[in-house]
Amino acid sequence: MQVLRELIPWEGYALSAWDAVSGTHRHVTLASEGYSTRVQAHMNDAFVQENPGFQLLHTRVPHALRWSDLARDWQVEFSKTFSAEAVLIPAGFKEGATMCLRLPDGRYTGALHISWARPHDASDEARRTIEGFRPLLAQACDLLSALPAEQQVGPDAHAVVISPTGTVSQMPGRSAGPVLLEHMPNRVLHDLAMRGSVRRRYLWAGPKGSCHRIEVIPCRGQATLISEEQIPWPFDLSPREAQILHLVAQGFSNPRIAGELFISPRTVSTHVEHLLDKLACESRARLAAIAAGADLVLLNATDA
Structure with a gap:
């Protein structure tokens, strides 16, 4: 962003990453300059959730758009939206651009917002320069990469x-x-x-x-x-043997295991004997120790 700042004069910007694990539209600021806390909070939340310009960018437009682009090409009067009238213009901004950021596989990672006090600074060349940084910024906003x-x-x-x-x-x-x-x-x-x-x-x-x-x-x-x-299956276990080994490791007796799995105690006893033989163990306690040490805890141990 420092390099981009040297190429393009601006009065404010925010690089916002989408918090994918939040399960919401919520974004977090990775870097910012010239935006107050209130402006940042709006751009990270209400703007991405409600602004018609952002919805257009997020769903239909693959490049950056300025306020003027939205009005000329998409009939979206951004200057009359709540974001402009209540947040950006009172903060001293008269023009701006937003670019959604995506990785090569199409996954959305965040957005770059840039604002200008003088509309003429938002030139076509400035927009092209911003777009040249898209791949790098998309990677920077990928919070899941960590x-x-x-x-x-x-x-x-x-x-x-x-x-x-x-x-x-x-x-x-x-x-x-x-x-x-x-x-x-x-x-x-x-x-x-x-x-x-x-x-x-x-x-x-x-x-x-x-x-x-x-x-x-x-x-x-x-x-x-x-x-x-x-x-x-570890130790060449069968699914049923894995169930019984798990329950043995939990300290269950043969009758209780039989009740959990809806089989007879004799069948359980036979399986336990096979387990002692397969794992070369001399006791149920040793079976339990091997099960714990080899991560043989079974999530669905009592499924029939």
Whole structure:
């Protein structure tokens, strides 16, 4: 922005990033000059939510627009909107430009607002110069880029981001995948996100017996990254054995496990014997220790 400031004279600007995990239209200021706190608050909130010029930019126009462009080309009299009459003009601004910022994949990350006291300073050349900075500023506004990514999540993993209020957003560059989108309701994802401030790992049994590794990774701003990746069942377990191992690790007796899974105690006893053999254990306590150490906690342990 300092470089851009040297190329274009202006009286005020704000570089605003969209807070994607908020689940709202809310933006936050990354850098600003010449805008009062009131102007910044308006541009980050009411402006992006209500102003017809911004709605046009956000949905239909891929380049920057000045007040004069809106009036000439789109029949939007920006100077007569609430943003201009009640906020910008009283602050001394007579012309301005806004540019929505998007990454190459089309994902919206924020907006640049520039204001001038003298309308003639908002030249065509100034607008072209502003647009030349779009790729760099779009990356700067990508708040999700600070979330754990390739170095912490497997290359084939799906991922979503959960906000503190429970809003589910897609992780940049990742699909959410059918497990996180279709089989795990938002309330389950939110419950996982609320379970503490340390990284945790679970297993999830798919509807057709597949095994999925679920990882819960706390991030900055109280957001949580939840990833999912299909893996082979650890220790060559069957889905039923994974259920029983999980319940053994919880300290359940064979009769209680039988009641939880609607099977007979004899069947449970047979499964436990197979588990002791597969994991080369001499006791239920050792089974529980291995389950905890290998992150074999099963999210849907009592599903039939």
